[in-house]
Amino acid sequence: MTTGNPEKVALSTTSPAPRPRSNGKPDNVLAAELTRLLGPKKVLSNLSERMNYRYDAIQFGATPLAVVLPESTADVVTAVRVARAAGVPVVGRGAASGLSGGAAPTLPGLVISFTRMTRLDIFPERREARAQAGVVTLAVTEKARPHGLIYPPDPASFRTSTIGGNLGENAGGPLCFKYGVSGDYVKELEFVDANGDVHELTRDAYDLAGLLIGSEGTLGLITEATLRLTPPPKFTRTLMASFPEVGACAEAVSAAIAAGAVPGKLEFMDQACTNAVEDFLAIGLPREAGAVLLVDTDGDDLETVEEERALVEAACLNAGGTVRRAATDAESAALWQARRSVSPALGRIRPQRMNEDIVVPRSALPEVVREVRALGDASGLPLVQFGHIGDGNLHPNILFDPRRESPEAVHDLAHQIALVAIRHGGVLSGEHGIGTMKRSFMRDAVDPVTLGALRDVKRALDPAGTLNPGKILPDEEGTHAHP
Amino acid sequence: MNHDIPTQDIGPQGEVMAHAVDACVHCGFCLPACPTYALLGDEMDSPRGRIVLMKEVLEGELPLEDAAPHLDRCLGCQACVSACPSGVPYGELITSFRGWSEPRRERSPFDRAKRAAILKVLPAPKVFSLAARAGQYTKPLAPLLPAALRAPLDLLPEHVPAMQPSPRVTPARGRRRGRVACLAGCAQQALAPNFNAATLRVLARNGIEVVIPEGQGCCGAAALHTGARDEALRLVRRNLAAFDPDEYDAILSNAAGCGAGLKEYPVVLHGLPDEEQARAFAAKVQDISEFLAGLLREGDLDPPMPTSRPLTVAYHDACHLAHAQKIRLAPRELLRSIPGVTVAEVPEGDLCCGSAGTYNLEQPLLANELGVRKAKNILSTRPDLIVSGNIGCHTQIQSHVRRSGSRVPVLHTVELLDLAYRGEL
Ligand SMILES: Cc1cc2nc3c(=O)[nH]c(=O)nc-3n(C[C@H](O)[C@H](O)[C@H](O)COP(=O)(O)OP(=O)(O)OC[C@H]3O[C@@H](n4cnc5c(N)ncnc54)[C@H](O)[C@@H]3O)c2cc1C
Ligand code: SF4
Ligand code: SF4
Numbered sequence: 028m029t030t031g032n033p034e035k036v037a038l039s040t041t042s043p044a045p046r047p048r049s050n051g052k053p054d055n056v057l058a059a060e061l062t063r064l065l066g067p068k069k070v071l072s073n074l075s076e077r078m079n080y081r082y083d084a085i086q087f088g089a090t091p092l093a094v095v096l097p098e099s100t101a102d103v104v105t106a107v108r109v110a111r112a113a114g115v116p117v118v119g120r121g122a123a124s125g126l127s128g129g130a131a132p133t134l135p136g137l138v139i140s141f142t143r144m145t146r147l148d149i150f151p152e153r154r155e156a157r158a159q160a161g162v163v164t165l166a167v168t169e170k171a172r173p174h175g176l177i178y179p180p181d182p183a184s185f186r187t188s189t190i191g192g193n194l195g196e197n198a199g200g201p202l203c204f205k206y207g208v209s210g211d212y213v214k215e216l217e218f219v220d221a222n223g224d225v226h227e228l229t230r231d232a233y234d235l236a237g238l239l240i241g242s243e244g245t246l247g248l249i250t251e252a253t254l255r256l257t258p259p260p261k262f263t264r265t266l267m268a269s270f271p272e273v274g275a276c277a278e279a280v281s282a283a284i285a286a287g288a289v290p291g292k293l294e295f296m297d298q299a300c301t302n303a304v305e306d307f308l309a310i311g312l313p314r315e316a317g318a319v320l321l322v323d324t325d326g327d328d329l330e331t332v333e334e335e336r337a338l339v340e341a342a343c344l345n346a347g348g349t350v351r352r353a354a355t356d357a358e359s360a361a362l363w364q365a366r367r368s369v370s371p372a373l374g375r376i377r378p379q380r381m382n383e384d385i386v387v388p389r390s391a392l393p394e395v396v397r398e399v400r401a402l403g404d405a406s407g408l409p410l411v412q413f414g415h416i417g418d419g420n421l422h423p424n425i426l427f428d429p430r431r432e433s434p435e436a437v438h439d440l441a442h443q444i445a446l447v448a449i450r451h452g453g454v455l456s457g458e459h460g461i462g463t464m465k466r467s468f469m470r471d472a473v474d475p476v477t478l479g480a481l482r483d484v485k486r487a488l489d490p491a492g493t494l495n496p497g498k499i500l501p502d503e504e505g506t507h508a509h510p
Numbered sequence: 511m512n513h514d515i516p517t518q519d520i521g522p523q524g525e526v527m528a529h530a531v532d533a534c535v536h537c538g539f540c541l542p543a544c545p546t547y548a549l550l551g552d553e554m555d556s557p558r559g560r561i562v563l564m565k566e567v568l569e570g571e572l573p574l575e576d577a578a579p580h581l582d583r584c585l586g587c588q589a590c591v592s593a594c595p596s597g598v599p600y601g602e603l604i605t606s607f608r609g610w611s612e613p614r615r616e617r618s619p620f621d622r623a624k625r626a627a628i629l630k631v632l633p634a635p636k637v638f639s640l641a642a643r644a645g646q647y648t649k650p651l652a653p654l655l656p657a658a659l660r661a662p663l664d665l666l667p668e669h670v671p672a673m674q675p676s677p678r679v680t681p682a683r684g685r686r687r688g689r690v691a692c693l694a695g696c697a698q699q700a701l702a703p704n705f706n707a708a709t710l711r712v713l714a715r716n717g718i719e720v721v722i723p724e725g726q727g728c729c730g731a732a733a734l735h736t737g738a739r740d741e742a743l744r745l746v747r748r749n750l751a752a753f754d755p756d757e758y759d760a761i762l763s764n765a766a767g768c769g770a771g772l773k774e775y776p777v778v779l780h781g782l783p784d785e786e787q788a789r790a791f792a793a794k795v796q797d798i799s800e801f802l803a804g805l806l807r808e809g810d811l812d813p814p815m816p817t818s819r820p821l822t823v824a825y826h827d828a829c830h831l832a833h834a835q836k837i838r839l840a841p842r843e844l845l846r847s848i849p850g851v852t853v854a855e856v857p858e859g860d861l862c863c864g865s866a867g868t869y870n871l872e873q874p875l876l877a878n879e880l881g882v883r884k885a886k887n888i889l890s891t892r893p894d895l896i897v898s899g900n901i902g903c904h905t906q907i908q909s910h911v912r913r914s915g916s917r918v919p920v921l922h923t924v925e926l927l928d929l930a931y932r933g934e935l
Binding site: 071073074075076078079080082083084087096122123124140142143145163184186187188303304306307368369370371372373374375378379380429 | 511512532533534535536537538539541542551552553554559562563566572573576577579580594595596597598
């Protein structure tokens, strides 16, 4: 390993970030040099500013030494080169809505926050959008819609999250069951590597763009992307089904898909989720149900759309569910807003959570949700489940209050849930990434030879370990022993 | 959010703040709702960022003066509260924080004088009226003045109307259905005396006797939200003494900001001996639109006359109605109850107009950008009339709509109802 590899000095994610005092001027060489080259408007160096770039939606990390708010790819290049010369790590950041600690620095260094890189052009004739990294996800569809086009990837955070962050995590959303995830919509990528060189990738030859997508800012910084747009389906029908128990909900999903339904969206939430959201929106969700299923069937042929809805309905009734059809667009919009609000609404139950993101084969769904439920009940910790059940992508969340519940117990339960997924032939992350949260489970999920290959890829693209150190890949065995 | 706020040293307001910090899961859902984030695009000027800043200051990890510039830019519009699924009471946090931090602030003598002047003039209708008239004559000098002094002049209407004192009791007309007390408001009496006059006429017409209790004064919101907590407490207690909730069916305000302020009294007095009294008081407080929409739903509202031609009304949601008091439907229902009126929804309707109490005076540049954006959005609906339920928004919108060259009238919800009753629409 090269000297200065941050893994050697990585702070554990729980160690308190260093908190220097500031006098309002660039208080370190890095910030001073960046300010000299980029001007004061694009560089944040006050303590009050830097403190605000040390977290994402799940955890706090180290306070950066400086933050750059680039307006162009050239700014990113400058920033990366300065950081490299100074030997400090670089962390890319979008809206910091990530749920695996991806944008939270593990070491003090440079944070490049893309929120001001928001240029967005729509090319309706090519059905493409060209977006800078900081464009908010929803903005792409909003700007494309007048041209009769949409951008389907729709993470629940789509009002906040950025295209750069979406590609960093290969984000999915309710629509991904039928329409695929963020990565499926990328035609070209521009990125800046650890040296500060700019590359333009298409998906020919080696799919290097595919490698960058979902790499959580550890292989390169995405500055722009060309995205595929599609016409929206002409018809959409929404239904909500409620079930006395969460396993029955999963059975209905498996049965509906086996019967040939390909819904646009298939999402579920358990009782605690429904209640947390109902506290926020008060739209009359069934508080007593053990699980609620939300389904959209969609397409350009109304008959097929209705047929698919009937298939899903029958499967729900068979599994002991009660079905309600959304009568109006407003009603279905409210139901989908409910689903999108689940995750933050859980904050009403406990201030902290450990967020899982497992994906399991659909055939195993009923068993997995029941096993996870049982693990939660046995642990005594508040555990909730929701997710893109049509994809087999489940988000078991352990809610806790560090003052009341032991972090070890939380971590332990999270580990057991990860093992359930792996035992049933599933994987650790569907869309939220590994980040720091699930880094230590990687050894359970990936064999040592493959892990070695991943490390080789990382070294090839980022030999000095500058980019987002301490993420995804677990520490190499034995590295702690070296000075 | 994990924190180590020493609540025991801060007192009851410390609990209020710690609870809010605790509840935030830093998900960022509030970011797109925040006007300053929309303008500045950085985390320190977002709700989530401000919560972190306040936490760090309270924990002693960050000097107050480092955080202050970003906290000062907060409009207090509470759009973040509407957007937050975790139920973080951001409004209570920032208000309490401003009260806690103001005595600890270092301010320049000019700043101090300006703030003191605002807090003296705003709540005193007579002084305000005088100042406003004086201001009218200085208006031509405005382009020569620095932004901080120019802003208040820019906002003044071309014509400052004469004060119209309201009668202490306005009897109900026809069958008497109820009795309410009204907050007369302060700056509003000077800038838009017709708001109160229209309110009295509309209520009386609907069989409601209206009392304007003596001894009342400013609701205290301006003082509270600028951190002058002692002054605010004095004003709050004065109103608690003036209004006896048992005597009235409701205590009404026709200014969204004041109404929100009155409803906040229990939080202001949290942990103090008169907290219970504040609770009883706040339980009776309603916005005028809430109260009238209640009559409408009961079938008790005297039907307004149809307009002489179809009218498109752009309704502007005042932050302190929509976000702070969660009142969106009531004013729209009232407007739609006038035959011939179509209500137009304003694009980016949830984004503050930039008025926000004293914001125009304290952050003139940001306030101006938001005002321009709001006027553009409103006018994009091609309205015949513009309606809002708050004096602050009214002045700001009127000023920016005029500056963009449009003559579309700007009215209060009750003014429109009043005109409809008189068959003048
Ligand atoms: C309430 C809530 C609901 C969510 N629902 C979903 C969901 O349904 N589906 C889903 O997939 N996710 C979901 N997420 C997670 C999160 O919103 C997504 O992962 C999103 O893609 C993150 O985007 P961001 O802009 O916030 O990125 P950030 O959180 O800022 O960053 C995420 C990762 O990408 C890296 N990164 C950021 N920008 C760049 C760049 N330009 N180049 C290279 N790397 C970069 C960062 O270093 C980090 O590792 C949810 C989050 C929340 C809070
Ligand atoms: S939406 Fe609420 S919980 Fe989320 S960051 Fe904003 S204030 Fe905190
Ligand atoms: S109150 Fe308004 S300005 Fe202040 S943080 Fe919330 S949304 Fe932003």
